[in-house]
Amino acid sequence: MKSMNCDVLVIGGGVTGIAAATAAARNGAKTILLESKPFVGGNATTGLCLHNFITRYGRQVVFGLAQEMVDRLIEMGGAVGHIPYGSFVHSVTPVDGELFKTLSTEMLNEAGVTTILGVNVIGADVDAGGENITGVQVALKGGIRTITAKTYIDASGDADVAVSAGASYIKGDRKTGKMQPVSMILRCFGTNNQEIVDAIAVTKPAMAKRADYPNPIPVYFNGSFSKWNDIVLKNKIFPNKDHKVFFNTVWPNNINVNTSAVVGIDGTDPLALSRAAVDLTKQIYRIGQFLKENVPGFQNAYFMPSAFAGVRETRRIEGLYEITDDDVKQGRKFEDTIxxxxxxxxxxxxxxxxxxxxxxxxDGAFDIPFRSLVPKGLHNILVAGRCVSATSFAHGATRNMAPCLVMGQSAGVAAAMAANENLSITNLDIQKLQKNLEEQGVYLGNRSQNSLNPQTYTP
Structure with missing residues (x-):
């Protein structure tokens, strides 16, 4: 089949890939984005919040493309901004999943990205030395094609391309191999959200105003099914009592429910993930019926499961630097922050x-070192999103969507620089990259107080 080529090839059209491809194209690189689903937007299309822009002390540290998307969604009616919450986070940023999908499609198109949907990566070719990817093999309607690029960004969530090219990785917990469960969001329409808050909330809800609605509405709150333990256990709605539930929305009359889970699933195994999707769809139906019959505010609702199972954890590459437990616990800062x-x-x-x-x-934030995006032994690929180099504990923070948007934008700028200057990723001028990122709205913390020595960044 006919081959295709570009400057930057981005694999994965979730939030990470959207930011990466948009940034790469805006920085002058001919960019192709590949996505296996028939739409872009990833987990944000389910209505999950874009956690998290503001530290627990009230200081915003996420800007750039992430903030641009929120601003544009507010104009579209699909977001309400960063709303104070005061529970486990300072604030929350709920979005409408369908409008996020629409905006993502528009931004990629505006930037000139060639987006190809329904594509599955089946392999990667490397040069004789095994250090540079020379092409990515993909299956799509019409057959098998090879797409070549100067620089690659693996935003697949599972590090599919990097691993296929020979990158070392860790899957799940380093000792046990166990991974966090997969889940499916239940989307509920025709709800009375204030009644739901009154019935089930265990935290004070985050309240927001919409320009097209007269009263403040609850947009995020935590709940518990403790009141219904007997029914939950008798009908096997959940395997445990006092089950937690998370609600979010940007509307007064529909809401997203995050409470399902299937454990013991390897998200890189298509058979296991398919079985989980079946189990989650059945589970979501039972939860919807339980809510409608028992929880005030849902009595007139109708329900729709998300189109796919959300995967929290699979592979994490072994990068030039691994983000550690202590990096998170100490809020560590790095000279090569992106x-x-x-x-x-x-x-x-x-x-x-x-x-x-x-x-x-x-201070409630830690830096993402550029080295954690660079797989050991590979010179023309960056990995961004939940499969960056991090411990299982640190991954609990890095995997979330605001961090993924930050990593995606930074990877896109770096990949475009490498392609435009005909450099390997490991030969990039990190200070120049940081300057470009700052000019494009990415917040790098106290970098200006550091005296970066380029020699400290060595592949």
Missing amino acids: GQICFPVDIHDPDTGQAAFYQIGA
Whole structure:
């Protein structure tokens, strides 16, 4: 089949890939984006919040493309901004999933990205030395094609291309191999959200105003099914009592419910993931019926499961630097920073599915070192998103969507620089990259207070 070529090839059209491809194209690179689903937007299309822009101390550290998307969604009616919450995070940023999908499609098109949907990566070719990718093999309607690029960005979530090219990786917990459960969002329409808050909330809800609605509405809150433990256990709605539930929305009369889970699933195994999608769809139906019959505010609702299972954890590459537990706990800063993360470590227990949160230390944010995006032994690919080089604990923070948007934009700028200057990723001028990122709105913390020595960045 006919081959295709570009300057920057981005694999994965979730939030990371959208930011990466948009940034690469805006920086002058001929960019192709590949996505296996028939739409772009990834987990944000389910209506999940874009956690998290603001530290627990009230300082915003996520800007750039991430903030641009929120601003444009507000204009479209698909977001309400960063809303104070005061529970496990300072604020939340809910979005409408369908409008996020629309905006993502528009931004990629505006930037001149060639987006190809329904594509599956089946392999990567490398040069004789095994250090540079020479092409990515993909299956799409019409047959098998090879797409070549100067620089590659793996935003697949599972590090599919990097691993196919020979990158080393860790899957799940380093000791046990266990991974966080997969879930499916339940989308509920025709709800009375204030009644839901009154019935089930265990935290004070985040309240927001919409320009097209007269009263403030609850847009985020945590709940518990403790009142219904007997029914939950008798009807096997959940495997445990006091089950937690998370709600979010930007509307007064529909809401997203995040409470399902299937444990013991390897998200890189298509058979296991397919079985999980079946189980989650059935589980979501039972949860919807339970809500309609028992929880005030849902009595007139109708329900729709998300189109796919959301995967929290699979592979993490072994990069030039691994983000450690202590980096998160101490809020560590790095000389080669390409952005900051302020969402707490969010780990859903691999055995029970219950969520636990662990706060970031120091000023409430830690830096993302550029080296954590660079796989050991490969010179023309960056990995961005939930499969960056990090411990399982640190991954609880790095995997979330605001950090993924930051990493995506930074990877896109870096990949475009490497392609435009005919450089390998490992030969990039990090100070020049940081200057470009700052000019394009990416917040790099206290970088200006550091005296970066380029010699400290060595492949």
